[in-house]
Amino acid sequence: MGGADRAKALGSARALLHLINFDEPFGLSVVEALACGTPVIASNRGSMPELIDHGVTGFLVDSVDAAVDAIGRIGEIDRAACRAAVSARFAVDRMADRYLDLYRLLLD
Numbered sequence: 001m002g003g004a005d006r007a008k009a010l011g012s013a014r015a016l017l018h019l020i021n022f023d024e025p026f027g028l029s030v031v032e033a034l035a036c037g038t039p040v041i042a043s044n045r046g047s048m049p050e051l052i053d054h055g056v057t058g059f060l061v062d063s064v065d066a067a068v069d070a071i072g073r074i075g076e077i078d079r080a081a082c083r084a085a086v087s088a089r090f091a092v093d094r095m096a097d098r099y100l101d102l103y104r105l106l107l108d
Helices: 003-012 028-035 064-072 079-090 092-107
Strands: 016-018 040-043 058-061
Touching: 003 028, 016 028, 028 040, 028 079, 040 064, 058 064, 079 092
Parallel strands: 016 040, 040 058
Antiparallel strands: none
16 A cells, blocks of 8 residues: 555554564654654654654553553544644755755765
8 A cells, every 4th residue: 555545544544553573763654644643652662752752643652551551542642743743853844954954064
């Protein structure tokens, strides 16, 4: 599933469960879900604490029981806050500016 179908599925979901068992270095599916306004319930590992603001854009969990509890609390998450968080960190202009800042730093 890709493109519009993926965005529709993510955007209509109540949450994305991202219960990985390894230290994922980024988590593109997490960013895609948040961009669609879908909160994320994720294992508290790898890059997840950098992508998810616990209690604001989703929940970071350490067990299946905690994930089940988080599912029951998903209505506490404001979907607009999920979209805003991604826009603030990953919008094209923001990313381009940050890359340019890094290139300037490396050249100096």
